[in-house]
Amino acid sequence: MSINPNQYKLSDRTARLTAQDLLPTTVSAGTETREFLQKVIDILLDYVKAVNDRNEKVLDFHHPEDMKRLLDLEVPDRGVTLQQLIEDCAVTLKYQVKTGHPHFFNQLSCGLDLISMAGEWLTATANTNMFTYEIAPVFILMENVVLTKMREIIGWNGGDSILAPGGSISNLYAFLAARHKMFPNFKEKGSSSLPSQLVMFTSDQSHYSVKSCASVCGLGTDNCVMVPSDDRGKMITKELERLIMERKKMGHIPFFVSATSGTTVLGAFDNLNEIADICQRHNCWMHVDAAWGGGLLLSRKYRYLRMAGVERADSVTWNPHKLMGALLQCSTIHFKEDGLLLSCNQMSAEYLFMTDKQYDIQYDTGDKVIQCGRHNDIFKLWLQWRSKGTEGFEQQQDRLMELAQYQVRRIKEQSDKFHLILEPECVNVSFWYIPKRLRGIPHDRQKEMELGKICPIIKGRMMQKGSLMVGYQPDDRRPNFFRSIISSAAVTEKDVDFMLDEIHRLGDDL
Ligand SMILES: *Cc1c(COP(=O)(O)O)cnc(C)c1O
Numbered sequence: 456m457s458i459n460p461n462q463y464k465l466s467d468r469t470a471r472l473t474a475q476d477l478l479p480t481t482v483s484a485g486t487e488t489r490e491f492l493q494k495v496i497d498i499l500l501d502y503v504k505a506v507n508d509r510n511e512k513v514l515d516f517h518h519p520e521d522m523k524r525l526l527d528l529e530v531p532d533r534g535v536t537l538q539q540l541i542e543d544c545a546v547t548l549k550y551q552v553k554t555g556h557p558h559f560f561n562q563l564s565c566g567l568d569l570i571s572m573a574g575e576w577l578t579a580t581a582n583t584n585m586f587t588y589e590i591a592p593v594f595i596l597m598e599n600v601v602l603t604k605m606r607e608i609i610g611w612n613g614g615d616s617i618l619a620p621g622g623s624i625s626n627l628y629a630f631l632a633a634r635h636k637m638f639p640n641f642k643e644k645g646s647s648s649l650p651s652q653l654v655m656f657t658s659d660q661s662h663y664s665v666k667s668c669a670s671v672c673g674l675g676t677d678n679c680v681m682v683p684s685d686d687r688g689k690m691i692t693k694e695l696e697r698l699i700m701e702r703k704k705m706g707h708i709p710f711f712v713s714a715t716s717g718t719t720v721l722g723a724f725d726n727l728n729e730i731a732d733i734c735q736r737h738n739c740w741m742h743v744d745a746a747w748g749g750g751l752l753l754s755r756k757y758r759y760l761r762m763a764g765v766e767r768a769d770s771v772t773w774n775p776h777k778l779m780g781a782l783l784q785c786s787t788i789h790f791k792e793d794g795l796l797l798s799c800n801q802m803s804a805e806y807l808f809m810t811d812k813q814y815d816i817q818y819d820t821g822d823k824v825i826q827c828g829r830h831n832d833i834f835k836l837w838l839q840w841r842s843k844g845t846e847g848f849e850q851q852q853d854r855l856m857e858l859a860q861y862q863v864r865r866i867k868e869q870s871d872k873f874h875l876i877l878e879p880e881c882v883n884v885s886f887w888y889i890p891k892r893l894r895g896i897p898h899d900r901q902k903e904m905e906l907g908k909i910c911p912i913i914k915g916r917m918m919q920k921g922s923l924m925v926g927y928q929p930d931d932r933r934p935n936f937f938r939s940i941i942s943s944a945a946v947t948e949k950d951v952d953f954m955l956d957e958i959h960r961l962g963d964d965l
Pocket residue numbers: 563620621622623624661662664715717718719744745746747774786
């Protein structure tokens with residue numbers, strides 16, 4: 456059922472009221488407050504239903520200028536009525552892209568896990584800040600339990616972790632801890648405490664946030680060495696060692712290597728054991744950016760196939776809001792060594808982190824981070840983990856991989872119409888669609904250029920029609936190609952077939 460903004464009518468009396476007439480300003484307005492919130496919940500529940508309805512469009516696309524005309528975005532001088540607010544809510548969801556729709560294959564975070572969503576609703580209502588035990592006692596303890604569990608799954612005993620606003624910031628935390636570990640005076644003395652130029656290493660397929668650490672932290676991006684990858688997208692570890700030695704000869708200090716478990720475009724996994732050996736030989740901190748692939752740690756099958764050696768890392772980024780399907784945003788960074796986060800980032804603000812509090816202040820996590828306030832990202836993950844159990848998460852990961860393998864098979868079975876670019880290691884499937892006029896012609900560079908040109912046209916058509924969302928991009932080796940993502944628990948084999956059939960319907964004539 457589509458969201459129709461005119462169908463949510465408050466009672467005549469409540470409709471005319473404004474926010475001033477509800478709690479907390481009008482203490483006696485319990486009934487009206489409940490009526491208003493119930494109506495908002497009706498809209499949310501209708502949206503959840505629409506998200507899961509395959510007959511619904513994934514999106515109702517309009518160009519920005521048209522969208523501005525469809526929406527009333529003005530923030531007025533005088534507050535609007537409650538009825539208007541209800542319509543505002545409904546209109547907002549009417550034009551929102553349904554990222555939880557089974558035909559949404561566009562992003563690394565897809566799906567709408569209902570338990571996680573319920574958790575986010577509760578989180579919003581509790582509306583607390585995560586910096587001290589004092590004001591978030593239950594949530595802080597949940598954080599402790601879940602993060603300890605995640606470190607155990609990585610293969611560590613002890614250590615420390617924190618939830619950060621995104622994988623990019625998680626990677627930044629790893630960088631900061633690595634530099635602090637090697638040069639503890641940096642915190643007070645700054646770059647004058649460094650004997651020489653620091654250099655970091657990551658593969659040319661890594662997420663751009665890794666390179667961004669070099670610019671944000673003063674190394675300069677020229678000192679983030681991009682190690683070449685092989686044709687499957689994995690770091691060439693021999694090249695890593697050669698480049699480390701090259702920089703050493705220049706008198707630089709290689710100190711940080713970021714391996715990737717699940718690259719953003721191809722879903723490739725670096726060889727962690729080989730990288731760990733090199734880090735050991737050259738005294739480098741080993742970070743694993745598993746923002747994307749981290750979920751596979753929950754699968755006994757894929758953990759050893761893809762991430763053997765992860766326990767040798769010094770730090771690991773892992774985003775539950777990607778493969779595990781927790782709601783945005785939910786990102787974690789883990790450290791093998793306890794105490795580093797605190798000593799690296801502690802500023803001891805006296806108004807917040809008094810040391811003479813009457814409870815165990817190790818639960819005040821606020822001084823471990825470079826933020827002050829921290830959003831509660833734990834409750835939705837904790838509740839979701841309770842609902843599935845670790846075994847449920849394992850089954851979910853294995854199922855997503857099974858569906859990606861199904862897609863690969865279907866692409867190969869229709870090799871006249873589709874060209875698989877490589878055997879995927881994750882749920883990223885990279886492929887071209889071959890329109891009628893290009894079928895039966897040998898695959899060469901010229902043909903690839905043609906196939907690349909039609910990706911944006913097909914994408915434009917799917918957006919206009921609203922039936923499907925799949926991403927495309929070029930990379931260093933090839934022009935535009937489609938990269939679909941299956942990370943939503945709503946997807947079935949039928950939806951995978953729909954994706955391929957719909958691309959065919961949209962692109963056959965190109
Ligand atoms: C998504 C991703 C990131 C960034 O995570 P955000 O939560 O979007 O900041 C970092 N690294 C990899 C490999 C990713 O896939």
